[in-house]
Amino acid sequence: MPEGHTIHRLSRDLKQDLKNIFVAASSPQGRFAEGARLIDGKELIRSEAWGKHLFLSFGHQQSVAALVHIHLGLIGKFRPKTLDTETKESIRLRLKGNESFWDLTGPQDCRLIDKSEYFHLIERLGPDPLRRGSNVKDFQASLIQKKVPIGAALLDQSIVAGIGNVYRAEFLFLHGINPNREASKVSTSEAADLWFTFQELLRIGVRLNRIVTVSQDDGGATPGRLPRKRSLYVYKREGLPCRRCSNEITIGKIGGRSCWWCSVCQPI
């Protein structure tokens, strides 16, 4: 599932490719035909990521004609293509860019929204560590009130926006925090440390367009050079030896989804 780094990277790449041109938009599948008609022939004025949500504003000069909300969900993809590889039935939205065309397939959401729906959506989102102006204090304040496991709290987009199943397991490992610990029992300084790790590693995720959490010390190579199967500490590594202590990695259900941890490195 795409996490926040994917959406921020997407937002940036779309801006790069579609800037200063009149975009040709279509919905080959037909399910976003009305929206595509409104966008067609307009410019991309603004592209914004907030957690796992993408907001694209189309119009002319500063006047917005259409605001599109996209959430990729579990299986959605929005990728640049140079060859027509998707079947027509699967393409919700196609945008023609300078370098390539962008095909959106399988999104959880792709719809036109108005300003009030936009504000309603972002009001429900917690701080996004990749956004300028996001605040560690907001994260600390909501964490302290939660009686749920920290592993579940990190998936709650109203507490912190943009973290998904891979990053939550990895961040907790890096700070030696057991995912079953109650969120309110995570100290203020631990919460601050987590927050700065979110920022640091999500930025690496945006740059590399993939998730890498293993440090150079533990992995023996810089993040950009680490092969995929050596780039994570615990995610989907149940039964395998911990990269730091060799203990077997544990798997359990937390917040309704599988989570992985090392019971030696993350005792409580």
Ligand SMILES: [Zn+2]
């Ligand atoms: Zn360990």
